[in-house]
Structure formats: structure tokens, C-alpha cells
Amino acid sequence: MTLNVLNKVNEPKDLRELSNEELNTLASEIREVLIKKVTTTGGHFGPNLGMVEATIAMHYVFNSPIDKIVYDVSHQSYIHKMLTGRKNAFINPEEYKSITGYTSQHESPHDFFTIGHTSTSVSLACGLAKARDVKGGNENIIAVIGDGSLSGGEAYEGLNNAVESGNNIIVVVNDNDMSIAPNYGGLYQNLKELRETEGKAENNFFKALGFEYHFVKDGHNIQDLIETFKKVKDADHPVLVHMYTVKGKGHEEAEKDKEPFHYIMPFDPKTNKPRAMNTNETYASAASKFLLEKAKKDKKIVAITAATPAPLGFIPFREELKDQYVDVGIAEEHAVAFASAMASQGAKPVAAFFSTFLQRSYDQLSHDLAINNNPAVILVYGGGITGADVTHHGLFDIPLISNIPNIVYLAPTNKEEYLAMLDWGIEQDKHPVVIRVPNTAVVSTGVKVEADFSNLNKFVKVKEGSKVAIIGLGSFYGLGEKVYNKVKEELGIDATLINPRFISGIDEELLNELSENHDLVITLEDGLLDGGFGEKISRFYGAKDMKVLNFGATKEFTNSVPLKELYERYHLTEELIVEDIKNALK
């Protein structure tokens, strides 16, 4: 790779020394670096390929970090990082891991926030602008939003407020005609009209909201972009630049097949084949296959996703049962209310979300769903302790969901139990049912579970023993089995092993029974201890003669810490747990 121009760029001001030709060469060099790096490490591929020229042009015109650029989701900030002192993390394979995949104020003075969820940039920019105004500054504040983020309610609240700021706020809409999945919603029809008329369509969402509107028809033409950004720079009122870019620009396959190239696992850019292929069944694929078969026989079943059909296994469902499938775009609030209303009329909605994104929908789970007690089914994926980026933890869904009245929150421990819960949830009509899908490789017993979960909060004693009772919730039931074995081996105790199945309530009868011949109950949960499942058991035994130890994650934000390290830190290995049991029994 020859990087003649990139070698000259160490900070944004270096861009202003380059000729037009050099700027174009820079774009090619950056694209080459990007393709090599992201196909090696994995990451957001299409979104960054689409932002090469626009990022160069922004940093050419604006004076970062005095002028402040906020990237929505910040999954499109790779080029920004390359231009603001972090290019070696992309060029040099040994430094690939030295940066995070999102913006971070701890990484660079050119980054202002740690961001990973969508639709927040305009509100954050409004805050930066207001702080500027009360402090008496005059810098530019730029929010870069697009790639699907405009469908989220927070983005709209931000836009609606931005126009009232009465001062400089520049919103750059990166319109690539895609979300993670194809876009959905009226706004995206309007963007299409605007693209087709080069910004001149009569209906204009942004002008209707009060923005001064600018259109850039080729978001890969650096000179056009520079010209437009120069026009809006130092505006004393809110303006919006709508630019059309191609997601995956410069990589043939990624341009053609945008959805799978949004976020990629490492692959070989010559063959476009993944470097490692996981063709195993997942909980997501098993559930959506089950659901598809069931839905073919029952038109009332409707599957709902919020812009993540692919990772949640819903592509086959979308292809086969178009009328029974709705991807609402990035709009989790809408999705939950939508499902609730459907269920109120005897339809059978099943809505699937990642734990971290369902956080956007707490009030809808409580107000729109639980208070109305409608029998919708919600699937929560990715809930658990992981080594994820700080913005993508699945730690919080148990405190969030299990403490809402009326919701039955279930924790299956294997595939057959999961499918039985799913089936029951769909067919019953009494409760909103949420299922926390295990965040592990599929565990399968091969034996169909024919359970009725209507008898709420009934825990199952899998092994009946004495002295120590182990309650292993959901994906930590396997850890419970390991602890059970080790307790037997090391302490010679035949413990009791319990699969609680329910997160949202406790089995008081069973817990009282345990008092007869147990001294210690331990709870294992794959999530935050605070506000979680184990604490309910501790409260129950509070004034009784039973010792309780709760195992789970400590309340803290961690950023890309290896899972093994977290398990050690939180005492979530059978060795450490058995040590703690020994101490408690002393």
C-alpha cells in the first residue's frame, strides 16, 4: 500500500494544505486502509466506506476540535479517527486494537461523547450549542446523522428542538437509503423524493421542521461537499445538509449487498468469504425457524423487529411471510406499543430486540404494554455479561423488565425449554411475556419440553439435595451445574439444583421448603446484581435463618474487558463460587 497523501495528514489542518487531486487520492488511500483493516478485525464496513469523502470535506472546512462534530451512533467515525491523530490504529496491524469502534472523549479531544446507540446526535449537538451560547463562544456545532438513525424518536425530538436554538447548529444527514436493514417509514420515502429531485421536491421533512436546507447530490464529490460546508459554516441559525452517499462505496460486494456488509466479521476481501464461518444453529435461528413454521399455520402471528432482522435470524421469515412481518426501523418505542395494541385484539405479535436497544422502550413496556396487560411476546437477545463495548452491554434488562408489574419474564436454559416458552407465550392470552434468550451457544437436550408456564413463578428442583441450594437462572444454569458438581466433589455435599425459569417472581413455597434442610442458598444470574433476580431471594430470606449469596455482575460500566477477566472479577467461576460457599458455611 502506498499512502503518499495519508502520510502527510496527522491532524485536520493538514488537509487544507492538499490540492484537490491530493484530496481525491487521500480518499482512495483511506478506503484501501479501511478495507484491509475492517476485513481483518471485523467492524462497521459499509457505513464507513460511505463516509470517506464527507469526513474529509468536513475536516477540511471545520476547525475541529474547536468546531465540534458529533457522530450519531459513531459507528461511522472510523475516517474521523484516521484524520484526527489515530491513523496508525488503522494502518498498522499491531495497533488495530488500540482504539475502540466508536467515538470516545477518553481517546481524543476531537471526540466529545462515548456513543453506540442511535438517534442521539442532534440532542447532544443542541446541548453543545447551548453550552457554547451561555459561555459566549462562537464555534460551529455539527451533528452527523443518517444510516437509519432518523427513524428513532430521540432524533426527531432533537430536530424539533434544534430549530428553536436560535443559533448555529449544523445537521448533516448522511442519506444512504439504508438503515442496518432497508429503511422503513414515511420519512425515507421523502428522502427518496428529495434525492430524485435533487432536493427540490415540494414535500421536504426538514424544511417543514424549519431548517434551512441544502442538498448535495453526490456525497462522494469532495469539492462539492467542501463548497456546501463552506456555505453553511458559521451560520447563525440551524441549517441542515442532506447529502446522498452510497453505503459500502468502493467495495463492489458491499455496494450491492448492503445489509450483510453493514457490520462484518473478519472476511477475505479477495473471495468475500468469512475468515471463520459459524454455520451452527443459534438460539435466534432456532426460534425464528420455529416461529416461521407456526406462523404459516396461523395468520395471526406477526413477527416484529427493529432494524436488526439479520442477526436475530428473521431474514427467512421476512422473505416467506411478508404480510406477517414488520421491521419498524430503529424505533423500539413504536415496536412495543404496536405489539401491545395488536395483542389486545387477539393477534399474536412476537417482537425481538437486543437487550441493549430495548432500553429505549422502558416506558412502552410499562405504560403501553404492562399496564394494559396485553399478551404480546417480546424476545430479548444478547442479555448477559459480555466483553462488549461500554455502549452495548446486555447487563440491565433484568432490573429493567423484571420489576414491572404484570410482565412474566422467563429465562430458558436450553433450546427445547426456549421453544416451549415461546409457544406458550404465543398461545396464552393472560400476560405480556418476555423471554430472555440465553446468550450462549445452543444447549439442546433433544427432548421436547411440554411445560405449561401458566402456574407463574414455579421453580423446578432439578436435583433434590440438602445444605446448599443452587439457583441457576437462564444462561447461568450451566454454571449452576458446574457448581453443583464441584460442591459434591470438594465439599461432599449433595446440593439442591434449581432452574427457576421465571425472572419476574419467586417461588415462595419452594423457598420455604428449602429452609427445612438447607443452610445456604446461592443465586447465579447473567446480569447486574443490583435490582436483579438474586436480591429478591435475599429479601425473601431477610428475617429468616437462611444464608444467601448472590452472584452476578457488579454495578459498573466496563469497556471491552475480556469476559474471562469479568468472570474472575465477579466470582463467576465454579472455583471461586465454591470458595465463597465454603466461607459462608463456616
Added chain:
Amino acid sequence: MTLNVLNKVNEPKDLRELSNEELNTLASEIREVLIKKVTTTGGHFGPNLGMVEATIAMHYVFNSPIDKIVYDVSHQSYIHKMLTGRKNAFINPEEYKSITGYTSQHESPHDFFTIGHTSTSVSLACGLAKARDVKGGNENIIAVIGDGSLSGGEAYEGLNNAVESGNNIIVVVNDNDMSIAPNYGGLYQNLKELRETEGKAENNFFKALGFEYHFVKDGHNIQDLIETFKKVKDADHPVLVHMYTVKGKGHEEAEKDKEPFHYIMPFDPKTNKPRAMNTNETYASAASKFLLEKAKKDKKIVAITAATPAPLGFIPFREELKDQYVDVGIAEEHAVAFASAMASQGAKPVAAFFSTFLQRSYDQLSHDLAINNNPAVILVYGGGITGADVTHHGLFDIPLISNIPNIVYLAPTNKEEYLAMLDWGIEQDKHPVVIRVPNTAVVSTGVKVEADFSNLNKFVKVKEGSKVAIIGLGSFYGLGEKVYNKVKEELGIDATLINPRFISGIDEELLNELSENHDLVITLEDGLLDGGFGEKISRFYGAKDMKVLNFGATKEFTNSVPLKELYERYHLTEELIVEDIKNALK
């Protein structure tokens, strides 16, 4: 009162027997009934006065409950109730209390949801429409939204999705140029343009989103409304009717002074004076007065509210320091992200919310604020166990907020402590600080508190005793004092009394000390037990020789149950608590 026409109307179909003149008379009669009833009982006054004619026209045209009307917030549904079999609850003072202030599917087949939060109606209507479509029906689905609800993100997500439904959905926008407070945001500028041009303005937010758009210039002209609703009835695609109404219509003072007449306490319609006047200082008035004085000396302080400046005491602040005050409209998501970004730049935002509405902003508290650890201050009002409507509980903020890492959640026990916490929160720059304002009449010691709260999670022992330790959190500290006295009186025990001050963490050192000479710790919290404060204490003592009793609310939704009854039910009186202490000490 002569109710010649209203007497003839028992269900919607009776409207279709009336002449135009009788329909107009009906509107007058309804208005008279409404004014008498609401000035006697209190309730949503202006919003319902504005909806008299529109509701009559909707029920004249549509065939409820086959056709389904969903009222946003449902605070404008009084006339709907009168026309659907519940008029006696408005006419007959003895039946005034027989209905709730919102729609309820348990009250009438014409109501489809229990609703009390804003901006949900379009998403709910989308769900009803999808259920209709998969079941093969052909009824009309109508969402009635307005009175400020359009600024909430969920409303936008709903509108954006509604246009993709491909079938009948009718959105009726009741544009009265007001939210609870005056509206804010670009959309409301566009509504103004549309009103001024009788719907013909070039910029049209709804057309930009893809709606077929209809404008009704006089939303109090029943015949015009009927004509328009007839036009859109049975549409096979999404349509939107924008009608202009006057909030408070037909009551001179309410028309003139819209904000205080949005929701009223009982008043005398002859003098417009409240039947009972509360001129006492409240926590809200004390805090905003303190904040105003402080902000006059420090331009970096910015107060933020989300459409509720009046009940939270911010009217004087708004009037005196316009540039340091932002009401974002009903947009809690935006408000929190906005505050976070401001705080990141050294400005000092203080954002105030009701507990029940802050539920809409969980992800912003976590992702936009806490992960970024920006030192914004958030005030939570109305948190606690109350006899409220099911949609307006303040029960959930402790599980919601206290389990988010990095957030310091404080619980003052009196005015001086509250103001000290507020002052500290504004001046420190290390943490996001949330303060749970006591949900009681003001308790004042008259002694200024000069505490530094930087030493996190430091509980205060107010009385040092033995055997029993009482931890009284925030607004339940007073209950703790009563229990302390009763324990002394009845059990002869000099207990320890603790003001924990912090909700978001526990004082392990102090709790360990208690182990030396206490047998029982009790926790008292004015909120949900599940996921709350007390459970953290129970977990801490889980494997130690200490008994713990947690007092607070059971996980359930209650609807307008008198507070006294709830206190009995949850054992939250000193008598019942001391009984429980006796049993635990046995």
C-alpha cells in the same frame, strides 16, 4: 340545567338521529355539564372544552366501537365518555367518582387502552390496524393526537410507521397551539403556518411524511367536521386530519389563560377562584427560587423542563431568565441528552421531571448521560407511593435510576438537605447527580445544611442505639422517626436511626458496624421494593448474622387506591412495622 338533547343520547348511534341544530345544542349542553363537573372535582379542563364538537362529529361519523378511536394521553376523552354510555358520571354529582380520568378498557367497550402518558396513540392505532388486517376486518382505526403530544419521539415513530401500513389509519391532529405549556419546536411553527394558510402552506410536515392531508379550519364547527370525517372514512390508506381548535373553548378565562386551566383543582366558576388554595411553600417552589437566585449570579446554570414548568415551580425562572431556561416540550429523551451534552462543556444544566414521565428517558439516562459521566443535575418530582391513577405512579424511579452505574441518586429528607444537595450537585463536576425530591409537604429544620456529598454512599447515623437499626430513605425518613419512637415506647429499645441520603449505593462500613450490636435492620422506602434500595441491604447481609426487613410497595399496578389503604396493605404505618419488628425479633 336543561339537557334536552343530551338526555336523548345514550350511545353514539343516537347522534345520527339529531338535526344540525340539535347537534349544536348538544355541544352547549355538554360544555355546561363539563364546566360544572370539572370545576367541582378538578381535572383536565381546557383540553376537554376544546374537544366537544370534534368528539361529537367523530362519533356521528364513525361507528364506535367497531371503528376504534384511540385518544392520546386520553385526558381529552371526557366527551367521548359522555357519548358512550357514561354521561351520568358527568351529570350526576353522586356518580362523579364512578369513572376514571382516562380511557379504560375495563370501563367501556368503546375504550381500548388505559392511557395516561403522551405520544402513544399513533403506535397503538398502528397495532389495532395490523391486527385488523391479519384478522381480515375492515373497520376504521382513528388516533386522536394533539395538545402537545406531537413533540414526543414515540408519536413521530408512530407517524413514520403509520404511512407504511398500506391500509386504513386515520390520524386526527387536534391542534390547539398549546401543550400543557406553550408549544416548543419546529413542528409547532409548521402547524402555525398551516393554520394561517388554511392548510395550504408549502411546507407540510404531515405530507412530507407521506400522509394524505386534510385541514379543518374551525374545529368547533360540527358540520364541517362531519363533512371531513365522512370524506376520510373507509379510506384504504393512511390519512391525516388537521383541525384547529381552541383550548378552553367556551370558558372565557380558560381560553385566555390556557396554561393554568390545562389541569385544574376544584374552583368556583363564578369567581374563578380555587375552592381551596394552597399558598404554602412546596419543595418545587423552594428549589426553583433557590435556583433562580443562583442562576442570576451564574450564567452557566440552565434550567430545563419538559412541558411542566408550572407544577414544578419554574414559571418565575422562565420569566426572569429567558436565556437560561429551556422548556423542550414533551420530549424527555431529548431533555436528558441535551443536559448531558451541556454538562460535558462546563455548563450547569438542572433538568426537572415528574418520576412517571422520566420513565421515557431510561436509555438517555444510561447511554447519553451515565456512560459519559457528565455532571448534569436531574430533579425527580412525584416519586413515591401515591393514590394516583395507574398511569401516573411514581413507584418505579428507584429501580430505574439507582441501578445505573455512575449516577449518584440522592434522597433528601427535608428542605435544607434538598437545597444543599442541589447546590452540591450543580457545583461538582464528577458525577451525574439525580435528586429524588420528597413527595410530601415541606419539612424544614430552619438550619442550613453545609454537607459535602462527594464522599459517596456515606449514611448518617442520626441516633445511635442498639438491637434495631432503622434506615429511613428520603420521604420515608419521617416514618423512620415514628417507628423509632414507637420501638422505644413499645419495646423499650433505643434503636439506631439512619438517614442514608444516597439511594444508589450502600455504606458498607456503617452496615458492618451495625453487626456489632444489632440483630435487625429495617429499611423504609417510598417506592417499589423490587429492584429498590432495601434489597441492596438484604443482599449485603445475605450471608451474615443480621436479620433484615424491607418495607416499601409490593410489585403491582394500583388504580386510584387511597394512600391510607396502600399504607395498610404494604405495612407502612408505625403500628404495623413495629408488629413486624416484634415478630422478627422473636
